[in-house]
Amino acid sequence: MIRLKNLTKIFGATTAVDNVSMEVGAGEVCVLLGPSGCGKTTTMKMVNRLIEPSGGRIFIDGKDVTEVDAVQLRRSIGYVIQQIGLFPNKTVEDNICVVPDMLGHDRKASRRRAAELLEMVNLEPAAYAKRYPKELSGGQQQRIGVIRALAADPPVLLMDEPFGAIDPINREVIQDEFMKLQAALKKTVIFVSHDIDEAVKMASRVAIFRAGRLVQYDTPDTILAHPADSFVADFVGADRTLKRLRLITVRDAMTADPPRVSPQDSVETALALMEQHGHISVVMVGPHGKVLGFVRVEALRGKRGKVGDHFEKLTSVVRVDDNLRNAVSQMFTNDQSWLACIDADGVYQGYITQRGITHLLGATYRDR
């Protein structure tokens, strides 16, 4: 979708971007990551020709961007900046519709689209469409900044540290909202950031820059598991393996279709089941498969009767669509070495263990 070929930018005596070549696939979020002054923003701004390259070429959908008029090109690319840059003299609605209005789109249709976009970021159109930017909070303003870039439905989006100036709590919320929008709209995004956590959360692929050079371009998990050099390793942090936890869902790490017992089962059946699988405990489920609790070998040994008389409550369970970071956090909070995994309806799907997670994270190192 977007292809940079030997892209170079020289400002006077300094080479800001040095022979960068990379490709961003359609619908991908590519995060350009690096310390300040590493050339990531300059690289991004060359895509919509806010900065003209000194050498090399940029193709969008196979077409060289220098062959298109710069103004027309920019109108076909969404643009979001850290300072937001909403126009104070225009209402929220008119801000969102700046590009559609320039392109001469139907006014009513674009205002309707603006209302839809407002709803998508949880801002009630009736309450916000006619307000002015100064009447909104910083987080609300940046939501408008993002949907303004989407209003004319451009296939490509450039975002220059869009959430950098927002407080950490709101930033998480807006990041999540953006990911939801992105899942629905599937834009090709180039996203500049200096925050590794943000990159890991948002990116399909991460490009790490240092002094104008592209040092590594890979999926977040590969960057975290196999940093190309000591610079990347330092940049992503000593706790990089922990950061990988966020990239894996519980579903991918759990042991699926595990043994289970029901309250009506006899103690003998339960003990036999545990022995057969080599487990020291087993989850007890209700008639529709919902998790009710669990029984332990020690608690059952020498007892008689039904499992339902001897079960213990589970202090916590985890959803299968949650990420491992939250799962591990729950294990640590409750001093548990395993967790039962449930789906949205509370039905038992499987279990994860600390041992299993360690094993999974280590797999990538053993393969090499």
Add this chain to the structure above:
Amino acid sequence: MQGAQATHPMRALASLWRLTVLGLVFLLGIWASASGTLTAMMAYREDIHFLTLQHMELVAISGAIAILTGIPIGIVLARRSLGLFGPLVAQIINLGTTIPTLAILALAMTVLGLGAPPAIFGLAVLTLLPIVLNTVAGLRAVPPALVEAARGMGMTNRQILFQVELPNALFVIAAGIRTALAINVGTVPLAFLIGGGGLGELIFTGIDLMDTGLLLAGAIPTALLAVAVDFLVGQLQFWLVPRGVNPLR
């Protein structure tokens, strides 16, 4: 919202001030009527009528010329592409504000002769300065991020100027126009000295003849006109500058 609460004591003060002024004007009226000045002034009713219109004409023409030339000059001087040239010219204009009004009128007279044209020229030059300076200041104060966002979204330079820069500088520009016109109305009486007409005719004749009635017949309408113009431009500024960039709303 918090702004409105903060201005409450200010508003109370303003209404108190307005009442005081009204009371003073009322007392002045009683005095004027009792001392016979009012009757004396009324004798010049036709002159007042004619000269007020002439006065307003001078204000309107010179003010319009100043606004129509001052804003474009300000826009040109505020261009960052001018480099050091812009601030340099702005400094020269700043120096220009120190030249006494009478000197400007005298200079205009030596080139254009007597009558209304040199008066209008001199007044326009005088009125131009605050408008140019405020236009430059207003445009310079527009946050660079707005311009970057506008350019990044594909606005042309012209669209950036008219949709982003000027609307966001409008309040400051309007303040310049308000100051300029207030100065203008108060300076028009001097136009009489080079044969430009206006209420100055009554004022200066009144001074020469030591005739208080005649003097006030020129001075009071001039003062009222200045207040009216200031009020009018203030209202225009309040209502015409969009709510998003108007600190008063």
